[in-house]
Amino acid sequence: MNATIKDIALECCVSTATVSLALAGKKGRVSAETTTRILETAARLQYTPNRAAVSLATHHTKLVGVLMSDLRNTHIAQLFMAIEEVLQSHGYTLICHVLDDKTADIGRISSELNGSGVEGILYAHPIFLDPDESFYRIREFLNNAGVPIICNEDVGLTCAGMDVIFDFYQAGYLATRHLIECGHQVIGCVSGPANYRVSEQRLRGYRDALEEGSIAYDPKLVYYGDYSTAGAEPALSYLLGQKTTAIFSFNDEMAFALYRSAHQYGLSIPQDISVIGCDNVPFCNVLEVPLSTVHVPAEEMGREMAESLITAIEESHNKSRTQHIYAPALILRGSVNRRYADNATKLGKY
Amino acid sequence: MNATIKDIALECCVSTATVSLALAGKKGRVSAETTTRILETAARLQYTPNRAAVSLATHHTKLVGVLMSDLRNTHIAQLFMAIEEVLQSHGYTLICHVLDDKTADIGRISSELNGSGVEGILYAHPIFLDPDESFYRIREFLNNAGVPIICNEDVGLTCAGMDVIFDFYQAGYLATRHLIECGHQVIGCVSGPANYRVSEQRLRGYRDALEEGSIAYDPKLVYYGDYSTAGAEPALSYLLGQKTTAIFSFNDEMAFALYRSAHQYGLSIPQDISVIGCDNVPFCNVLEVPLSTVHVPAEEMGREMAESLITAIEESHNKSRTQHIYAPALILRGSVNRRYADNATKLGKY
């Protein structure tokens, strides 16, 4: 059993109150000699405050709940690492929950979070569009947490905090427009699940870019994946069947599946099929034909989320809710074929 | 403020003890009617037990500390996800600490862990060979934790638990032997930091395989990286300067740097240089020339670690310490050139 302030008090022949005061460094409350004596025996006894007791007495836990999706996606891992670093450096301990796609256990997690006395929550998981049960439960959870929440999406929360969001609509627009500018006319996309709001945002960007380019939107040209490489395995074969010459993948991870399939079919990127991704994970650069993509500043966003949360926790008088929106940037590498653009110019075909 | 058992007791006109008993589901201790009445008002009041209070009273936290290295490495993320899943499903909450390479803050983390009352620790971070300060502090920490620890390496701990370790020596041996069997004679390697035991183990495997193949070990043929892609960036150029025809990279992540450099120099794998990695992360398969590698069963190991820890926590009478050693398996793909082997046969050159 660890040493307690009682042990120290006994050794130093003072009361536990004095020990507590001295340890807390309340200057002027305890004499210098007593303080040093207490500090010394505390060190000797390897005293560590019992957090449960401290929390119980102070209602202060220095605990933050982090709700994330699958970290095997490098982009998510980047976000998480940035969060961890900031929280760590500010003395917060992080309680980590990975949510699966169903988020069916949001009820359990929410009560766990309540009970564990987290002082704030970082929510970095897709929000659903369809108003099914899990949707309502998440909304309810986010709104009733009673502690500051920083959210990865705009969810119109009632409590204090900041939404750190990325403009996925713009990302979808930019990626698609680039493809159009390169002369592509039949542009497929590999979407995430249809009921994720972040999917819908990208899809709108994609559609608006098409419209701007006077290309009709064809629902058959969108393949619905799940943001994982494995789930996007059939995408290429499907989209090729639709005669697409270029594909906007809603994240890099799924674009990698396109690469893999392309090799399997003996097709080359970008000669036979152009691909653009989204996220800009480091692996894009490892590919023989580096993946053109849309940069999402995961680490900056993670830092911003964590810092905002700490601010919200420590200045809890500030009850307003604000937003920080990050803009996308195109990263052009080698995976999009410009030949079509040349054709367009040379032949006046389109 | 959340509802407490006191609130429930007041509403139900019973004592807090009765509420506690009823909520704990101790059958036979509280009458059926009272129990349902209590359960109902608990639900109505949205009662959630205060964990701090429970821990304080029971010395039971359902908290597990997880010490990991950088999760941006997919292999580590895989390990982590498996751990998280098992812990989650057994009702444990996980407190996550990412250690940096210095692990300089092991002191702070260790006291944080002690104070937070974790019931067990999962340690998945490289152990250092050189007996410098951080080495001793980690050893001390691991040995004095006072709770079961499951470790990723054999560290000869005194407390209960199981080491879930991977035979990196064998991994190094197999990878190198494969390269030799393919006819390579000048085989470089991209090591991790020299003072990591896992590096040293692989290096021994590499040396023993060379010796078995009657190839002299040349220290100039080992490039020391840091297990990250970025850190291995100069490796290829260096090793090419040493006339190597094949490279064993101590993990896939660094092998990716080799790929990237190869593209930059206009070299192809495996025609100009053969590469074999270690870990077998999913990206290996995305590369145009899939990376041959040594499979490390991250997810199985993660599950095993978490399950062993739970067993150790729940049957803390079992004070023995055991080991589970995982064996490597070669995964042969396209990144190693066999031409040298043919030459060897045809020309009898070697």
Added chain:
DNA sequence: CTGAAAGCGCTAACAA
């Protein structure tokens, strides 16, 4: 400057 005492929310004997 220091100590006594109460209380944070819960559990666990022991009585009744």
Added chain:
DNA sequence: TTGTTAGCGCTTTCAG
């Protein structure tokens, strides 16, 4: 079956 009581380790008035 239920209530009383004490206590987990710490903080924090309030007296002294």
